[in-house]
Amino acid sequence: MRILVIGSGGREHALVWKLKQSSKVTALYCAPGNSGIGQMAECISDLSATDIEGLLAFAEEKEIDLTVVGPEASLLAGVVDAFTSRGLEIFGPNQAAAKVEGSKRFAKELMEKYQIPTGTYRAFTEAKEALAYVQEQGVPIVVKADGLAAGKGVTVAHTLLEAEQAIREIMDERAFGEAGAQIVIEEYLMGQEISLMAFLDGETLRPMVIAQDHKPVFSGDQGPNTGGMGAYSPVPQIADSLVDEAINTILIPMAKGLKAEGINYLGVIYAGLMMTEEGPKVIEFNARFGDPETQVVLPRLENDLVDVLMATVHGELHSTQLSWRKEAAICVIQASKGYPGSYEKGAVITGLEESKSSDSILFHSGTIYRNGKWLTAGGRVLGITALGADLTRAREKVYQQANNIQFDGVHYRKDIGAKAAEAVEKG
Structure with missing residues (x-):
């Protein structure tokens, strides 16, 4: 098989590393890739991850058998829709499905509709109204840009001043561009945070092992949030029964909800969860592999990744069981x-x-x-x-x-x- 991976970061390097181990792979490309990825795959550095026409032309010219999408920006730009319309096999949710990550308000409304446990929230398009709400609710409280902000558009505000600064930075200063045209203000949840990713082929869900990410930049969870400063798996302090509860009350209802909405979700669905005293609650949904969670989850996967990706694309996950290393x-x-x-x-x-x-x-x-x-x-x-x-x-x-x-x-x-x-x- 000839495989193209879209993206240029550590997550994509992990995908390339795992795919490289498959005996089914005869040629491996990454667009745009990076110098490290270039040691394992041929990088197409002049193609950006959102250059849909360029990616399409390359895939057709090289007769790519499967394209694997890494970044959320590519998904929300409609790369899956474009490839599918041309009859090209591609792994990742389409534009409508990827909205679970592209709009925090959309995801919250889905959770509300299908009774998926999450924190209370309000969405705002005016900074003045958002500020009034924060003053009414008090702190701690969470302020989020509605759209994509590379993992950095979230502020956990412990003082009113921090909350006000976050609102003004997102809405007035547009620190995250159009991602901040709308904001979501959420209840502050307490507990241990985990990342639970799963393969979903529209019908069947196959959860991966859980991981725990570390968002704040400095040790001791100090400093601003980042795209992630490290991760580990397994997470032994989280009981298996809690993970099962999260699968049954969050992932499965979301999969069913998406289907009920007429959205055929093919790819990875990733729930960022807080294990609260009341049980697991959703912090956010993502529409792709996590970064850096992928760098600890894929090394533990014993299956040939090509088999799992193809089963997802073809709606055949019901016949696939995932196997994991104990290390x-x-x-x-x-x-x-x-x-x-x-x-x-x-x-x-x-x-x-x-x-x-x-x-x-x-x-x-x-x-x-x-x-x-x-x-x-x-x-x-x-x-x-x-x-x-x-x-x-x-x-x-x-x-x-x-x-x-x-x-x-x-x-x-x-x-x-x-x-x-x-x-x-x-x-």
Whole structure:
């Protein structure tokens, strides 16, 4: 099979890495890809992830058998609809289905309609009304840009001043562009947050193992939210019974609700959940693989990913069972100085060759190889994933690797998976 992966980050590198292991793959491309991905696949760097006509032309010219969509922006730009209309096989939800991520208000309305547990909310198109609502509700409270903001359009406000600043930044200053034309203000939920992804072929749902992401930029959950600073799987402090409850009260009702709305959802549906005292509640839905959750979930998947993707596209998941490795996986994101704010590019990265090992994987997110040197080229630069018999061993390996890789201004959280590892040790 000839496969094209759309995207350029660590998630796409993980997809390429997993697909590369399949004996069914004869040619592997990534558009636009990055220099790290280029070690495993042919990168088409002059094609952006939202250049639908260019991607179509490439897929037809190269006789691509399956295209796999990584980023949400591509889905919401309608790449799946365009490929499907030309008779090309593509993995990912269409534009109507991807709206579960593209509009937080749309997702909330669906949850309300189909009685899916989530926090109370109100949506606003006027900053003045939003400010009045926050003053009435009090804090803590959550302020979200309605549209796509690369994981950064969310503020958990613990003071009225923080909430007001977030509203003005999103609506008046348009820090996230048109994504902030509308905002959603939500109840603050307390508990442990987990990521629960599943393959959905319109009818059958196949949940993946859960992971826990770390959104705030600094250790101890300090600082602004990011696209994700690291993740781990499994999440031993979350009981299997709670995961089953989340599948039965959230994922399955959402799958049925989408079908009832006339939406044929083919791809990954991802529920960001808070395990509250009242049970699992939805923080948000995403329409694609998570980043960095994919970097810890796919290394644990024993199935041939090609088989799972094709079963999803063809509506045959009912005959597919997922199998998972028992080992724990941890991913630590190394970021550029200043991220998630403005940051410089072009810092020389050292230690990459020395850090190659059989039980760790380097997923490139924001790197470029130029004149014989690896350089930083993004906010999130590298995702270092390590596998171990348990979380403690995986943490030891991943941080040893992280210490070996250096560049000017490098920073990363030192506590990815720490609480979970402590919980395991305590029994």
